[in-house]
Amino acid sequence: xxxxxxxxxxxxxxxxxxxxxxxxxxxxxxxxDPGLLTLHALNALRQADVVVYDALVQDAILAWAPQAEHxxxxxxxxxxxxxxxxxxxxxxxxxxxxxxxxxxxxxDPFVFGRGGEExxxxxxxxxxxxxxxxxxxxxxxxxxxxxxVTHRDVNQSVTFVTGHDQTGDTPSSLNWQAIADGAQVxxxxxxxxxxxxxxxxxxxxxxxxxxxxxxxxxxxxxxxxVLETTLGTMAVDIANAGLKPPSILCIxxxxxxxxxxxxxxxxxxxxxxxxxxxxxxxxxxxx
Ligand code: SAH
Numbered sequence: 001x002x003x004x005x006x007x008x009x010x011x012x013x014x015x016x017x018x019x020x021x022x023x024x025x026x027x028x029x030x031x032x033d034p035g036l037l038t039l040h041a042l043n044a045l046r047q048a049d050v051v052v053y054d055a056l057v058q059d060a061i062l063a064w065a066p067q068a069e070h071x072x073x074x075x076x077x078x079x080x081x082x083x084x085x086x087x088x089x090x091x092x093x094x095x096x097x098x099x100x101x102x103x104x105x106x107x108d109p110f111v112f113g114r115g116g117e118e119x120x121x122x123x124x125x126x127x128x129x130x131x132x133x134x135x136x137x138x139x140x141x142x143x144x145x146x147x148x149v150t151h152r153d154v155n156q157s158v159t160f161v162t163g164h165d166q167t168g169d170t171p172s173s174l175n176w177q178a179i180a181d182g183a184q185v186x187x188x189x190x191x192x193x194x195x196x197x198x199x200x201x202x203x204x205x206x207x208x209x210x211x212x213x214x215x216x217x218x219x220x221x222x223x224x225x226v227l228e229t230t231l232g233t234m235a236v237d238i239a240n241a242g243l244k245p246p247s248i249l250c251i252x253x254x255x256x257x258x259x260x261x262x263x264x265x266x267x268x269x270x271x272x273x274x275x276x277x278x279x280x281x282x283x284x285x286x287x
Contacts, residue, residue: 008064011043017130019047019100024091024122026115028108028134029053031141032221034060040132041104048102050094052087054113056106056246058221068102084114088121095127106246108136112162112189138187141219141248145226146261149187152287153278154253159183163191163198163249170194170201180205185252192245196235202251207231212255217247224264228255253278 017040019025025044030036045051045065053062055074062070073087094101109115109131122129138160139149149158159179165171179186180202191198203209209232217225229237231251238247259277266272 008046008066009042011039011046014039016040016043019044019102020128021049021098021100022095023128023130024095024101024103025130025132026103026109026119027105027132028113028115028136029057029061029104029106030135031107031137031144031219032056032058032224033144034058034064036135036140036220037061038132038134041134044102044132045104047100049099051102051104052091052094053104054106057104061104065102084117088118091118091122092125092127095122105134106137107140108134111136111138111160137219137246137248138189141216142187142214142250144220144224144264145214145216146258146263146265147214147216147250147255148257148261149185149250149254151254151257153280154257155184157184159186161186161188161191161198163188163194168193170197176201177205180207183252185250185254188249188251190245191249192238192243192247195238195249198249199231199235202231207251209233211251212253213249213251214255214258215243215247215249217243217245219246219248226258226262228258 027041027044029041042064048065048068050069050071051062051065052071052073073082091101091103103118105113105115107113119129119131142149161174161179162171165173188198209230211231213229213231213234215227215229215234215238225243227237227241227243256277259274260272
């Protein structure tokens with residue numbers, strides 16, 4: 001065992017699966033903070049021969065696989081972007097070469113992450129796979145901003161939406177009227193490029209311009225930034241603040257709970273802004 005290997009984070013005792021040569025494990029790395037990685041993902045990092053990773057996977061996480069070759073397969077950051085077909089077939093090739101292949105994706109591999117497509121290609125080529133879920137940015141990222149994705153007084157459902165489709169356009173398959181009518185809280189991934197169109201579609205469909213909204217940028221990383229706004233002003237506020245992806249948009253009254261639950265601000269010594277932002281008029285424990 002090399003020194004670099006023994007310096008890796010230790011896994012607690014458990015019957016951890018063996019990473020067999022020729023397998024591909026499709027794993028989520030969580031939204032950013034390395035502490036949000038699952039233990040299965042850590043087990044995979046410790047055994048992998050190759051890690052094929054996406055743009056939003058932090059270096060600190062890759063550092064937990066010093067023995068492995070690291071291959072970038074992301075689609076941003078000024079590096080040349082890899083085509084989905086090429087990535088999938090590259091995974092097949094690596095597995096056929098007898099490698100233990102860890103395909104590491106931001107958040108959860110099956111949430112707007114094309115994990116399903118890659119898994120399908122692998123299965124179609126007879127490559128054995130394992131899926132390791134991760135904490136998705138639309139849940140964990142909001143939690144780091146102090147926004148509960150569900151809150152009993154606000155919503156009994158959540159609608160996850162992608163802000164663009166394969167062509168890069170606002171998804172034409174989405175029925176914005178139905179979303180506006182039915183979605184109690186909306187969590188929008190990849191929404192920055194078309195935020196003006198998304199907000200307009202929701203407003204045209206009758207959503208209240210004063211509805212609370214939040215934009216969480218680089219959630220769970222040291223660069224995390226949270227903008228509180230409203231549906232009616234979010235596009236302008238995002239432009240004025242010069243906010244960039246990766247960002248999660250959340251539209252709904254659960255955003256108000258941040259006035260109480262902004263735990264990072266409280267940890268820095270700030271008082272909670274409002275301990276009853278929904279105006280229930282009674283303690284939270286009194287249901
Ligand atoms: N599979 C990922 C989502 C991939 S799509 C997941 O489950 O989280 C990429 C989009 O995810 C980004 O455009 C952004 O909307 C969101 N995202 C991922 N990481 C993020 C982060 N740390 N902060 C804010 N948004 C993030």
